Amino acid sequence: MTARIIDGRGIAGTLRGALAEEATTFANRTGAPPTIAVMFVGGDGPSERYARQIHREFERTSFGVRLHRLSEETTESELIALLDAVGRDPDVHGVLVETPLPPHVSAQRVSLAIPVMKDVDGVHPVNAGLLFSNSGNYLAPATPSGGIELLEKIGVSPRGRHAVVVGRSASVGKPMAFMLLHRDATVTICHSHTDRLRDLVASASILVAAAGVPGLIRGEWLQPGAIVIDFGVNVVGDQVIGDVEFVAAREVASAITPVPGGTGPMTVTMLMRNTLLAAQRQRMFS
Ligand code: NAP
Numbered sequence: 001m002t003a004r005i006i007d008g009r010g011i012a013g014t015l016r017g018a019l020a021e022e023a024t025t026f027a028n029r030t031g032a033p034p035t036i037a038v039m040f041v042g043g044d045g046p047s048e049r050y051a052r053q054i055h056r057e058f059e060r061t062s063f064g065v066r067l068h069r070l071s072e073e074t075t076e077s078e079l080i081a082l083l084d085a086v087g088r089d090p091d092v093h094g095v096l097v098e099t100p101l102p103p104h105v106s107a108q109r110v111s112l113a114i115p116v117m118k119d120v121d122g123v124h125p126v127n128a129g130l131l132f133s134n135s136g137n138y139l140a141p142a143t144p145s146g147g148i149e150l151l152e153k154i155g156v157s158p159r160g161r162h163a164v165v166v167g168r169s170a171s172v173g174k175p176m177a178f179m180l181l182h183r184d185a186t187v188t189i190c191h192s193h194t195d196r197l198r199d200l201v202a203s204a205s206i207l208v209a210a211a212g213v214p215g216l217i218r219g220e221w222l223q224p225g226a227i228v229i230d231f232g233v234n235v236v237g238d239q240v241i242g243d244v245e246f247v248a249a250r251e252v253a254s255a256i257t258p259v260p261g262g263t264g265p266m267t268v269t270m271l272m273r274n275t276l277l278a279a280q281r282q283r284m285f286s
Helices: 008-030 046-060 076-088 107-113 125-133 142-153 173-182 197-202 246-250 264-285
Strands: 035-041 064-070 094-097 162-166 186-190 206-209 227-230 234-236 239-241
Touching: 008 142, 008 264, 035 046, 035 076, 035 264, 046 064, 046 264, 064 076, 076 094, 076 107, 094 264, 125 173, 142 173, 142 227, 142 264, 162 173, 162 197, 173 186, 173 206, 186 197
Parallel strands: 035 064, 035 094, 162 186, 162 206, 206 227
Antiparallel strands: 234 239
């Protein structure tokens, strides 16, 4: 079997076309586009590159974006004051605080200071709690939302399937596991202390990799016909590769996301979708 390649770039492009139309409609009605504020620390590193990517892609899709570059010396109270100001600004609808933050700034206290209605990456404990209980109109983290969207777009329902999620971070693995559970999958979560990873992977009908370990999941471990969602982004030499051994996995799986071009383009697209949703809700309540 040679797997279908899940074209995240193409799917994201189609979704962005529709989002651009909705963003333009919103701007025509309210006088300003749905707008995100992105806060990041330092320059020239991955945080700045991600901020620039968001800037480029949001503007291209008729969204507004404000970048706030913070110096390494920014104190926790300065960052919290900025979040407070952005929270009160009616022209900013979404807020993303990139990690890592400097060691003297507590990511946990910062996440509590993000306005819940503008928390477009779903990091505030209220949004995380609503995701956990699957109740209310919560904003879900962008990266796993993109993985779920890819499954939907290729017509795969998680219902009744065994989904194995490798990785348990608060931003990727854990929310992905809960999103699959809420869609009636039977879910196993694996992490760095998991025994017999290979056997668990072999029992997966949907395999999600979110470990950040290049080639951790061997193609030969997969169940024939498995669907593979690879979130891994690993720079090896001059290449970016996933957590799944792509060439071997493609011969066993029925569908697989490539790296790059799979889950990556979906993350920014889901940030746009959440920013639009947040803007529409704030408009409704203003
Ligand atoms: P993270 O916070 O470092 O979490 C990694 C998780 O993988 C942890 O739960 C860790 O277990 C587990 N793990 C590490 N080594 C393992 C092993 N050998 N076997 C089983 N589990 C193992 O990383 P993250 O932020 O979730 O990101 C994961 C990957 O996704 C990274 O490559 C990152 O660059 C990528 N990413 C991609 C996107 C996208 O848009 N596609 C967005 C965000 C992140 P413990 O909990 O036991 O330590």
